[in-house]
Amino acid sequence: MKPFVKTRLILLSLPVFLGSCLFNDYPVDEDGLLITERSECYVSSFQLVGTDYQTVVFNDKSIVLGNGIDTVACTISVKVKYGTDLRNVYPQFSLVTDAKLEPKVTGFTDFSDYKNNPPRYTVVSGNRKVRKTYTVLLEEHEYVPR
């Protein structure tokens, strides 16, 4: 084989070789997301919006770590506004870096049966080895005439 043909073959195969090395180091999961070395696994903030994409959380409160989110008990406590239509709410989670959520939130969700069947979402860490299931504890305000 001529020397320049050899050189070209080596150069062409180099990116393939490097690519395979990279993918071996950082594999992707079934969703095509990078699996990393991070083992942190928690929800950092949470929001619940209605059909007008405005918050339905009472007093427009921000639900964040230590203020509605309990990472030990794995709960998210949410008080919703009086009259919130819980059949059509859009939960929005912020997770620690590289983590993902199961099941995926794909749009408006029915939380109306929260008393019998509280919504549960599992956070999976970046290394996909730690799983923590969070329960969304909803509370509705009711009007009691005085």
Add this chain to the structure above:
Amino acid sequence: MINKRSRFAVLCALCLVPFLLFTSCENEESTPAFQNKCIKRSLGPNVAGQEIEFVYAVAIQPGAGRLVSAQVEASIAGAPATYLEHRSYHTAVNGIETAVVVGNPCVNSGNITQVEFTADTCAAALRYFYAIPEEAKGKNLKFIFSAVASNGERVSMEMGEYRIAEMDIKLDLAVSASQCYISLEDMAVYTAAQAAAVPGKIDLVYLYRNYNVDTVVFNHAFVAPATGVVKYLPGVTLPSGVNRDTKIRNTGIKDAHLARLHQKGEAQPAIYIDDIDLREMDMSRMPNYALDIITNDGMWLETQDGIYKAYIFANNMNRGRAGGTISIKRLKIK
């Protein structure tokens, strides 16, 4: 000493000179003495009861004559409010839009609107406001703009086609503690006595409650008069037969036709709700009430029988007391 390459470049340049002269002369010769241009100024869907606005500009070279008349022929005669301005607009040096009277007020004759020029002018930019009639709903419209000069020349320009929406629009309906029964079929707000006469047409009840409780924000609400939502109709005694179950979906959209926020000195996004938006809005599983509606909120609605879909915009909801103003866009689906 000039080398061969330089000589070739000079030769090429010399050859180009007559070509450039020839083409520039040709452009001058092809410029017509009498010209017209038109633009459509109004945006969004064309809805019956609203206007379509154009600007029609005509000009003739000063030596060739002066303007005699301008007219617009619509494929469907406009509503009586249709008019062609007899003032020509231009932007003054200070940036202010300035109008100059150039002719007699327009005359509408069938589907033709005409202005006769009285001023000795060779250029004018006239505005045309076509008031969309009810009979144009769901049809396509065309316009022919034309002008005649004193030398007998005529220029014309066709604009369109423009689709006229099938929806209806109603602006600035007042709601209050007594005027609180809303009919989407009639696009009207009734009192309890009036609602009792047309119970099958009442789709929505407006109410205001200030519970003065930290945990409950009710304020202005729009609630279907259905049996399942008594909880959200506190203190309301519905007239006999008023029991329709209307689906309501809150939205943050501020339709430009209804909101007209620029009139309040606010920024009005060029967002318009069209027939297709109403037709395709998914209202399944939507509730039958909307609480704490404030000024500039919006709602999608669907009547119980599915005949009408609508969008209500809260133009104004009084602060701390009952009453306000709403506007409606409505489409007959079936």
